[in-house]
Amino acid sequence: MDESWVNYAERIGADLHLELSGPGGRRAALIRSLREAVRGGRLAPGTRLPPYRSLAADLGVARNTVADAYAELVAEGWFTARQGSGTRVAMGVPPTPLRQWGRAEPLRHAARVPRKAPPRARGPRHDLRQGTPDASSFPRAAWLASYRRALQQAPNEVFGPGDPAGRVELREALTEYLARARGVRTEPGRIVICSGFAHALRLLFGQDGSRDGGGDGVLRGPLAVEAYGLGFHRELLAAAGVRTVPLPLDEHGARIERLGGERVVLLTPAHQFPTGGPLDPARRAAVVDWARARGGVIVEDDYDGEFRYDRKPVGAVQGLDPERVIFVGSVSKSLSPAVRLGWMVLPERYVDDVLAAKGEREAWASVLDQLSLADFISRGSYDRHVRRMRQRYRSRRDRLAAALAAHAPHVEVTGVAAGLHAVLRLPPGTERSTVKAATWQGVALDGLAEFRHPDTDMAARDGLVVGYATPSEHAYGAALEALCGVLPPGE
Structure with a gap:
């Protein structure tokens, strides 16, 4: 076999060990196994995934099964897909440290970022600002x-x-x-x-x-x-x-x-x-x-x-x-x-x-x-995309309401019959300190005062404007947990 072809196959990860087991059929098992490969560091950020056809042949599954699994993980934010560049592991997905998998100390070379990768500006860990849809869901x-x-x-x-x-x-x-x-x-x-x-x-x-x-x-x-x-x-x-x-x-x-x-x-x-x-x-x-x-x-x-x-x-x-x-x-x-x-x-x-x-x-x-x-x-x-996203955003809104009911029942949630954000009513005098605490904890969100017209005679309200559309599916749960952790306690 030509050596250049072997090197190319290795670069795109054509030999990828995956075990398809557990409930839910072959597609669910493949999605689960790919997630675990990313979490464990076997698939580092930026790694190019095998083409549908070759992975399907290796695993003995239908090509559409691989295509559907890749599409689901792109939608959840684990993978990215670009015409001409194939499917890759998303750059923002960190692997789970090896010590959490039973090792006393992580290997120094595990999930190493290539030296040629330029440093990237660090943004908030959890982006709950209003105004943007889930970018990973673009059709x-x-x-x-x-x-x-x-x-x-x-x-x-x-x-x-x-x-x-x-x-x-x-x-x-x-x-x-x-x-x-x-x-x-x-x-x-x-x-x-x-x-x-x-x-x-x-x-x-x-x-x-x-x-x-x-x-x-x-x-x-x-x-x-x-x-x-x-x-x-x-x-x-x-x-x-x-x-x-x-x-x-x-x-x-x-x-x-x-x-x-x-x-x-x-x-x-x-x-x-x-x-x-x-x-x-x-x-x-x-x-x-x-x-x-x-x-x-x-x-x-x-x-x-x-x-x-x-x-x-x-x-x-x-x-x-x-x-x-x-x-x-x-x-x-x-x-x-x-x-x-x-x-x-x-x-x-x-x-x-x-x-x-x-x-x-x-x-x-x-x-x-x-x-x-x-x-x-x-x-x-367009209609199909809007209906699909309407269901997804409604599910996220419901998860937000459930998290607040469980961890901050004293916080009233309003403005949730439509849209991509909710308003959380806060006790008077607590908005500024809550936004500041959120920033310290890496949670980006907006205070209600930011949107108030400076010339209005309307009484000011303390609150947070929380966008639930921006985080990818796999990151949303952690974002909600972080949000609940910075809310002021009830009386």
Whole structure:
């Protein structure tokens, strides 16, 4: 046999000793054995796994059994898979020290990181910050299939100057999907593709400030916003010269009756961020009536619109009056923030102005990504992915609630009927010390005060905003244990 082939086979780990035993069939046994090989250090971080065909032949199992096992371990965060690079052990999975397997002292050479590997910045051990989905759950195979189809079927014009409105294929797919899933009433000509919600804000409110606080965008301030929201968005608006006026919140959502002289209001009616809960139906009708009476407009951030667990879907406010609502959505939570695609569903009178703003100063979203997303939606892959992740995130939410009930029953959990995070109510005066203690213990999370508008007269609340989507499946249990360990004790 050729020596170069032998060396290549050794580099990719073609000879991999695995014992398939125990309950659950061959697939479950293979997954269990691969996990143990990683834990024990026999498969070090970065090790390339054998191809499906060769491992299946070695073990005497079906090729699909190996493929399914690899896919499951990729989803759990144990392995990574990349086109052209094969399947490898994830870099962030540490082996179990050998002394825990019955040795008095670990071998010095076990699970050694190659010297050529550069040092990596150490982040938190447990990331429970809100705002990002489980990166290990990205639907790589389905997305790659859509991307290949989009690339193969793309007309030549795709590779020339694009349309600032976005590819018509994506706008048509969104028209159908948003009508069916979110109750949005629109047509392709009223949709403008952007790269996310922040990009939409820049297009709507401009980049350059003005002394009267109005901005120079399509819309002018002052802008009414919810008393709790993302500080990043407030900073972006302030940089554009737009003054924001906070609306108090209660258990029914934003206090619409507190709207004053503003003519634009920004709301998260599907799931108020970060406190949770949908906007009450009566207040939905009231804010539309307010916009009609004042000639105003509602900017609807469809935050967490797809992820609901204990209630029926809440339709978009836009469906009540398409000429008074700008509906903004993206795939940053439902799919991945790495796919820089979002959309604005606009009243007809704003379409030309938004396109002019985009054409003059804004980068356009990747046309190939737009075509891929259009295919992904049209073939039902997006619906299947959202349903799968809805089940996974609901399970994580339930695990969070169960852990708190067992270890911190005095902590109230709210805002969990939908979304990717929960709010943990804390005793007054304990939020800052709890966040600090969490940081010391390597737990990254957000205090509720971080999201409070500085000008609101609404009473401050102590709490934590805990994201349960970010950790991989195998790391989630340890993250919950660490969280419960830093919570203040009950009285």
